[in-house]
Amino acid sequence: EQMLLNKYSDDINITIFRPSTVYGDSLRMRFDLILNHLIKDAFFKNEIKVFGPKMVRPLMWVGEPARVYKMIIEDTGSKFRSQIFNLGYNQENYEKIEIASLVQKKFFKDIDLEIVEKDLDLRSYRLNFDKMKKYFNLDPFTDILKESSKIINNFKEKNYGDVEHKKL
Secondary structure (H helix, E strand, O other): OHHHHHHHOOOOOOEEEEEOEEEOOOOOOOOOOHHHHHHHHHHHHOOEEEEOOOOEEEEEEOOHHHHHHHHHHHOOOOOOOOEEEEEOOHHHEEEHHHHHHHHHHHHOOOOOEEEEOOOOOOOOOOOOOHHHHHHHOOOOOOOHHHHHHHHHHHHHOOOOOOOOOOOO
8 A cells, every 4th residue: 555655646646445344235246245144144044153253344335435436536636645544434343243133133033143153264353434534524324234124125025036146
């Protein structure tokens, strides 16, 4: 990041983003992302399995990056020039168990949570998004419960086709 800024920021406007993990309904659904994956397993397998329950993931709705990029594109000044932003919201840093519990309590009360303490994916990180809030002054457009409801309704309507298909 610093190399790019040092080498090119005199010639072009550079803004660097470190996006959170996205969630929610989209035209090209990804079911390998934590919230979408938990909902898919609960809906189709009748199970909610949480690996590494205390590990933290920063999340954001899949449409959030576009909201931010639009502001960058429409900006006529240099407010965002040579800046690096964590892209997300402080209130959307979740422990994996929190995500699973929200989904279970709201939509799948009859399914027990299965906790697996070990996770092969050892990433756990809580990010600070104060700089994003300061520069963009945005609040989340939606939340994981609203988006979970959309995904579940799309499963019921069979709008995703073969959810096990590996798209490249």
